[in-house]
Amino acid sequence: xxxxxxxxxxxxxxxxxxxxxxxxxxxxxALGAGFDVLVIDDNSPDGTGELAEALAAxxxxxxxxxxxxxxxxxxxxxxGFEQALEHGYQYVxxxxxxxxxxxxxxxxxxxxxxxxxxxxxxxxxxxxxxTEGWPLHRRLVSAFANGLARRVLGxxxxxxxxxxxxxxxxxxxxxxxxxxxxxxxxxxxEMVYRVEQRGLGIGELPITFVDRRAxxxxxxxxxxxxxxxxxxxxxxxxxxxxxIVPIAVRYGEAGLLSVGLGASLLLGTSLLVLRRQK
Ligand SMILES: Nc1nc2c(ncn2[C@@H]2O[C@H](COP(=O)(O)OP(=O)(O)OP(=O)(O)O)[C@@H](O)[C@H]2O)c(=O)[nH]1
Ligand SMILES: [Mg+2]
Numbered sequence: 001x002x003x004x005x006x007x008x009x010x011x012x013x014x015x016x017x018x019x020x021x022x023x024x025x026x027x028x029x030a031l032g033a034g035f036d037v038l039v040i041d042d043n044s045p046d047g048t049g050e051l052a053e054a055l056a057a058x059x060x061x062x063x064x065x066x067x068x069x070x071x072x073x074x075x076x077x078x079x080g081f082e083q084a085l086e087h088g089y090q091y092v093x094x095x096x097x098x099x100x101x102x103x104x105x106x107x108x109x110x111x112x113x114x115x116x117x118x119x120x121x122x123x124x125x126x127x128x129x130x131t132e133g134w135p136l137h138r139r140l141v142s143a144f145a146n147g148l149a150r151r152v153l154g155x156x157x158x159x160x161x162x163x164x165x166x167x168x169x170x171x172x173x174x175x176x177x178x179x180x181x182x183x184x185x186x187x188x189x190e191m192v193y194r195v196e197q198r199g200l201g202i203g204e205l206p207i208t209f210v211d212r213r214a215x216x217x218x219x220x221x222x223x224x225x226x227x228x229x230x231x232x233x234x235x236x237x238x239x240x241x242x243x244i245v246p247i248a249v250r251y252g253e254a255g256l257l258s259v260g261l262g263a264s265l266l267l268g269t270s271l272l273v274l275r276r277q278k
Pocket of ligand 1: 012013014015016017040041042070071072073076095096097098100211212216217218219
């Protein structure tokens with residue numbers, strides 16, 4: 001990334017997004033709204049990294065971080081946040097590279113953060129928000145993950161799994177990106193939880209999330225086990241997770257499934273206890 005006068009950086013994690021990347025960056029820059037973009041590519045086999053380098057050579061607002069392999073969405077965010085803080089950006093945006101998060105919302109998202117909150121979320125689950133083209137099973141999984149996270153962790157925002165966000169610099173410094181341990185999609189839940197724990201203000205901008213038209217989803221079954229584990233780790237921080245998880249990882253998907261099932265049992269029991277106490 002060359003030096004620009006823009007005060008907002010969009011962290012754009014990409015894995016096999018060659019079909020989307022160029023048009024997305026052109027649309028973001030065409031807004032003329034003062035955003036720089038940092039592509040975090042995990043050595044995508046489809047050549048996304050090379051395309052990103054070519055775009056960076058053409059546009060001073062674009063930078064690229066190329067990592068050796070697929071290290072996970074959360075780990076890409078962490079790396080992007082560290083870069084943004086190091087380079088002095090005042091606002092840090094995250095969005096998906098597949099047009100599910102439409103660039104036209106970017107000015108309003110940053111505006112919300114600028115005017116009235118520490119973190120602004122592009123939210124599907126507030127009045128005026130929604131999804132377009134998402135099959136039923138994706139809508140169910142998303143609604144379930146949101147509902148469970150809100151109940152188990154006492155999160156108050158409506159869309160805690162959205163990846164379309166704008167953080168104030170101070171909010172990121174307060175949370176400390178390295179304190180968010182999840183490497184996968186559940187980074188999003190953990191981040192919202194930590195932001196709320198610190199008493200920072202979160203605003204929600206209604207958005208329509210549009211299902212991707214090009215490229216493939218990267219969400220795998222393992223992300224579901226990981227999310228269950230993250231919820232249990234945050235809800236029961238005193239359990240010896242440091243010892244349990246490395247053992248599970250040694251047994252591959254079966255090990256992770258066991259941790260996911262164990263976490264579900266714990267979470268289910270805690271919800272029952274909560275309900276009894278009410
Ligand atoms: N660098 C990096 N980017 C990733 C990784 N996993 C996913 N991404 C990117 O993160 C964004 C979200 O991933 P998606 O596969 O679109 O996930 P999703 O939007 O929840 O799922 P769909 O609705 O099915 O598209 C996209 O821009 C992906 O390219 C990863 O391991 N590393
Ligand atoms: Mg997507």
